[in-house]
Amino acid sequence: MDFNIKTMAEYAAEGKAPEVLFWVGCAGSFDDRAKKITKAFCKILNKIGVEFAVLGQEESCTGDPAKRAGNEFVFQMMALTNIEVLNAYEVKKIVTACPHCFNTLKNEYPSLGGHYEVLHHTQFLKNLMEEGRLKIEGGAFRGKKITFHDPCYLGRANNEYEAPRMLLEKLDAELVEMKRCKTNGLCCGAGGAQMFKEPEKGDKDVNIERTEEALSFEPKVIATGCPFCNTMLTDGVKHFNKNSEVAVKDIVELLAEAEDL
Amino acid sequence: MQYISTIIFLVLLVAGFGLFAKSLQKIYRNIRLGREIDRTDRKGERWETMARVAMGQSKMVKRPIAGVLHLFVYVGFIIINIELIEIIIDGIFGTHRFLFSIFGSGSYGFFTATLEVLALLVIIGVVLFFIRRNFYGVKRLTMKELFGWPKQDANWILIIEFALMMAFFTMNASDSILQMRGAEGFHQAGSFPISQMIFVPFLEIFSFDNGFLIFTERAAWWFHFVGILFFMNYLYYSKHLHIILAFPSTWFANLEKKGKFNNLESVTKEIKLMMDPNADPYAAPAEGEAEAPSKFGAEDVFDLNQVQLLNAYSCTECGRCTAVCPANITGKKLSPRLILMKTRDRLEEVGRNIDKNNGKFEDDGKKLLNDYITKEELWACTTCNACTEACPVLLDPLSIIFDMRRFLVMEQSAAPQELNLMMTNVENNAAPWQYNQADRLKWAND
DSSP states (O other): OOSOOOBHHHHHHTTOOOSEEEEOHHHHHHOHHHHHHHHHHHHHHHHHTOOEEBOGGGOOOOSHHHHHHTOHHHHHHHHHHHHHHHHHTTOOEEEESOHHHHHIIIIISGGGTOOOEEEEHHHHHHHHHHTTSOOOOOGGGTTOEEEEOOOTTTTTTTTOOHHHHHHHHTTTOEEEOOSSOGGGOOOOSOTTTGGGSOOOSSSSOHHHHHHHHHHTTOOSEEEESOHHHHHHHHHHHHHTTOTTTOEEEEHHHHHHHHTTO | OHHHHHHHHHHHHHHHHHHHHHHHHHHHHHHTTSBOOOOOSSHHHHHHHIIIIIISOTTGGGSHHHHHHHHHHHHHHHHHHHHHHHHHHHHHHOOSSTHHHHHHHHHHHHHHHHHHHHHHHHHHHHHHHHHIIIIIOOGGGSOGGGTTHHHHHHHHHHHHHHHHHHHHHHHHHHHHHHHHHTOTTOOOOOOOHHIIIIIHHHHHTTTOOHHHHHHHHHHHHHHHHHHHHHHHHHGGGSGGGHHHHHHHHHHTOOOSOTTOOOOOHHHHHHHHHHHOTTOOTTOOOOTTOOOOOSSSSOSSGGGSBHHHHHHHHHOOOOOHHHHHOHHHHTTOSOOHHHHHHHHHHHHHHHHHHHHHTTTOOOOOSOOHHHHTBOHHHHHTOOOOOHHHHHOTTOOOHHHHHHHHHHIIIIITOOOOHHHHHHHHHHHHHSSSSSOOGGGTTGGGGO
């Protein structure tokens, strides 16, 4: 990165608090593909001048995959540790690029003592856009066909369908909806800890079914808002040997590209 | 002679309703075998949800064809049951079309005409449903999991409803001919547009005499009455229970965000104890403190909560959940509909066991897990909530899958190997992959 990413600890040492904590998540921290999403989001925040911090080494997995796999012990161990850290820094507002972290922090932490305003990065950026702080010029995408894949844990799990679409519309692209979208969206196949295991026996993999549907519109870009969906659909596109024609990109990557960041 | 039929009528009436009450009681008892769950908060919202989803059918219209046909049968069914009141009064007091004397000729005419139109809509509805289910090949209605009783059950319901409506028209048609002819005891009452148009001309072809028509009218009246009692008692054995249980199921539905899975309180206590350096691990639990549950997650129906068991009884096996399930779509074994059906089957089996053993459950060596629902099904779920979104009566098969996974993992340590690895990683490295937590910010310097 060509600018400095500050941690909560650094802010605390200065006796200050950032506007928002960026919860990077495990994928965003370690997965090579997802790291690009992390960086794109940071670049946008940096350009607008949003004061944000990350937890860095103090961040742990939210516990989502362990919980959905059925391991409440490991989940709560993670959750209670994270809540201790977050509360120690008196965190009020969290933004994250991972719908699974978003859902867990927002819905499952409160009853364990963690109360924060939690936003998905598309919601956060939508707010900034409405406040006039974020301006999007769509030049690079004018007229290009983009289809958006709703992440289950942003969409059905939390009823957020509009924020990602509002941002995409600003790109002046031609947004085409798949038949299975919004409340009827089809899973990418990674949720519920499926990401970390081989799928059960069947006729095909879920991500292949989903990618097939997305590709049927011959889009230039399949847009996602989740690092796991991103991996699953990227694999799907490779499966159909379409990776030179169709890109799978997170919305913030598209925004960063539009801004030439 | 009149008193004999009155007595028969009363005996049937009491027996019919009595048996029905007994069935409901059994269902209630079985549901109470589950764990208690507090779903009585936000009452206003609950009433509103029930009114909108169960009474207002708001989720049925998502599939317009099924939605409209369902509405015909639903509205027809409700209104025609109002007619049951008249049947009961006539049956007990030996009157003929008693409500006529209360409504007066205008209102009663309107009332009977409305019933006729709705009865016709019911007939159209059930006939089209029958064709759709048996010949048209809607995938979710022709899946293998419905072979046997579920398929027969669905057809029986349609056939019974058809027969009941035909009896209703036969009764009205012969009655209206008798009224026109001024037969004794058949005073002019009611207006029967559909009967007049379709059924009377058909009967007139045969120019039956009054005696035979009176017999026909009575026979149809009795058939209709006995049919309703039969149908009511058939419900207990049928997926058609949803006409009653959809109401409590929607009232007790989960109102939280779909992504919010419950946190086990007993676990919280353990972890807090673990994290507290000053805690005494051998301390006796404080007085009044709830004891930890005997089991984490669900292995059998007893470990599920009462709303989940109510859900199992409310499922009408329409399969909208299974039709949108990503695992099922891609040929995996999981079917959310089957999760509910199997839960109901097991619960019924437990209920029969209790009946046989004087009110106590004797271990039968079986469990919901493995004997009914397999691990393969449970591990195929992506927890995407498509099933709960699709259910027209807000049932939650996902919560059953999730509780059973908890049992597999926390009680049996029986997760797939790769998931064990992932969970170990989360526990030791604070990430599902084996990376060092100290490297979490490395991306910033790449």
